[in-house]
Amino acid sequence: MDLELQNMTINTARKLLDEGSISSKELTQLYLDRIGNTENIIQSYVTIDGEKALKQAETADEIIKSGKASYLTGIPLQIKDNMCTKDTLTTCSSKMLENFIPPYDATVVKKLREENAVFLGKGNLDEFAMGSSTENSAFNTTKNPWDITKVPGGSSGGPAAAVAASQAIASLGSDTGGSIRQPASLCGVVGLKPTYGLVSRFGLIAFASSLDQIGPITKDVTDCSILLNSIVGNDKNDSTSLKYDSPDYYKNLSDNISNLKIGVPKEYFVSGIDDKVRESVETAIKQLESLGAKVDREVSLPSSELALAVYYIIAPSECSSNLSRFDGVKYGFRYKDGDSMWEELEVTRQLGFGPEVKRRIMLGAYSLSSGYYDEYYLKAQKVRTVIINEFEDTFKKYDLLVTPTSPTTAFGVGERTDNPLQMYLSDVCTVPVNIAGLPAISVPCGFSDGLPIGLQIIGPKFGEQNILNLAYAFEQSTEWHKYNPRIE
Amino acid sequence: MAIDKETVEYVSRLAKIRLNEKELGEYTNQLDDILDHIKVLEGVDTKGVEPQYGTIQTVMREDKIADSLEQSQVLQNAPDTEDEYIKVKPVLE
Known part of the structure; x- marks a missing residue:
């Protein structure tokens, strides 16, 4: 059954659940078994709550039978452990919150609960989401499913590893400087950081409030659009959430990208980038061109540095x-x-x-x-203005920008823990996006020595649909998202 | 050195984090490294540039009474309580 879970997406599970070939309870049990068989190696969870999950699945099954299911009804998900879940431990992977049981749900959790999604448990992270390897968790170090001697990235290392290792169909992460995209890149899955304010942060335990944003981590772009649909929206409990009428990202998903103008900013390809990463991203850019996108390789964003x-x-x-x-x-x-x-x-x-x-x-x-x-x-806030203006000017000429997500593939466990500055450098391609409050995705675009490489697509504010469409067109014309790690 | 041990000790008191001698030494070296990297900003011309503290406008709301959590829920995670109070050691002698 493991083999089938490896190719399971929200989209495929939805069909199976709706046609009655599997119940949510059976599906949830399969995931709990998968977690049982792999968690001693991967350690992507802080808390696993099988009993509650199976109960939620039973309720979901009744709703499915009554024909009232929405996209996420009965879908087994993981939630990063910095989002409050009512009556379920929420630790931020910190000793400080080792026994913290929130009396309320984060808005995103509430939204998923209203759809009767199933919560398998809480995903591991760098303590308070500060880190790029998940080694800063106070509880355990999550391993990269592609090579367990490597880190999964961070801070959403638990969510990215769980999705890659098929320990959940999808997960929610949070991204302050790259914490969704960098681990998605290192684990070979899809991760989207939405526009600042598109998703409510109420109940997300705050790290850096002008930068934090919640987003989906999924097996493919289709699932990303489905999960994004479910979490967006203005929230009276988060004064930074925006009043914006989001399109249906899933229904509008299209692989027609011939009208899109793509810029490739050269500053994202210079210092410290692995040759193989550069090569894969350049091949991906050629692929986008062959799909009809118009690419300009001479774009410059000097202040990104x-x-x-x-x-x-x-x-x-x-x-x-x-x-x-x-x-x-x-x-x-x-x-x-x-x-x-x-x-x-x-x-x-x-x-x-x-x-x-x-x-x-x-x-x-x-x-x-x-x-x-x-x-x-x-001084930093002034330079932030310079960075924001530069992006705004650039997006007058281009619909999207493409870059590597991370300058390297997954590095070794323990390799960078003694050198904080070196650890920080792994976020060099993702951080500018947060500074400017923009949306960006990471999609798999290759491998180097068996380790995944990610392509980052950056858009202007509210550019999610174009980002998803470009990512979808790329994904559907390549095979990268079909590979799965073998865990033993 | 961008930062010395005395400054780190002072900052730790501001941040209300006690540090032992070993931590103090390590943090001094690491913060110095990081501040050294941050120095690149010194050379950026920001004359006439307004700071931008976020990427959205601050919004106001009406000051209306709304439901909040039950007192028992608010107190459920407090390390020490007595009746309906949170209990701490003396603040003033």
């Missing part, structure tokens, strides 16, 4: 502010052997946070502190 520096001021600054709520008072871990509240507060944060989280909080507190504010924080 500044994006990483801007990111490592803005993201830590917002993180130092957001994470001040973890004081051991209202929820989460508390060190209880101090003499005063102040001592307990400082030691709670010393013991409750891991090294990367503390590093970023301190970097942020430094950038925001008096005497350094103008030099770092204010």
Whole structure:
């Protein structure tokens, strides 16, 4: 049965469920068995909740029988463990929230629940979504299903590995600087970071509020469009969510891309990029041309090279502010052997946070502190304006931009943990997109030594449909999404 | 050095994170590396450029009363409670 799960998508499962050839309960059990057989190797889950999942599947089966199923009814999904799930542990892969049971659902979770989707459990991540390898999880290191000596990327390493290893049909990730796209690239699956504000962030445990965005991680582009349809929309609980009338991304999916003008920004192909990654992305670009897209290879986005520096001021600054709520008072871990509240507060944060989280909080507190504010924080926000304007100008001439998602394929477990700066560099192609609040997808476009390579497609604000269409046209004309890792 | 040990110690007090001697040394070196990379921004001409703190406009809403969580739900995750209060050690001596 494992073999069949490997090719299972939301789209195919929907057909099987609706025609009655399988029940949601049977399908959910297959996934729980698959998790049971592979989780000791992959470790993509923080929490697995089989009992609740099977109950949800039973309810879904009744709805399917009554003919009232929507796209996700009875579909077994995973959710990244930084999104609140009512009455189910939500840890952010941190000791700080080891026992945190949210009294409410994140809006995205609520939306999926209303469709009677099935929740298999919660996906592992770098603690508080800070990292590019999932090695910063306080609980375990998720392995790349293509080679278990390699990392799955991060911070949504659990979701990307789970989808690649067929431990869930699809998963929801979050992306602050590349945390959906980079692990999707490294695990050979599809990951979309929507336009900032398209999806509500209510109930997503905040890391950097001007950058965070929730999005789908799926086996193929069709599934990505289906899952995106289900999570978009304005939410009164998130004042940054936008009032925008989204198209039906699934129904409008088209492989006709002959009207699309594509730019290839040269700055995304320079320093530190693997030869094989460059080659695969260039081959992919030729493929897009042969499908009718008009490609210009001479596009320049010079300020993109500044994006990483801007990111490592803005993201830590917002993180130092957001994470001040973890004081051991209202929820989460508390060190209880101090003499005063102040001592307990400082030691709670010393013991409750891991090294990367503390590093970023301190970097942020430094950038925001008096005497350094103008030099770092204010300067970064000004350069952000330059980056935003440059993208806006570029999108006057092109519908979409294509780049590599990550400059390298998956790196070894432990290889970059001693060098934070080197770890940060793996987000060099994805970070500019967050700085400008744009949408972007990663789709599989090749392999190097058995490890997947991802193609990033960036669009202007609300450019999701064109992004999905280009990704779909590419996917349907290639075989890359059909390969599956062998886990043993 | 972009940052020294004393500054890191000062920042850790601002951030309310206690650090031991080993952590202090490591963070000083690592933050120095990162700040060194961030230095590229110094050379960017941003004269007359307005900062942009996000990519959307701030929105206002009416100040209307709405449902909130039950008190028991709000308190369910607190590490220490007494009656309907969250309990902490003395703040002031």
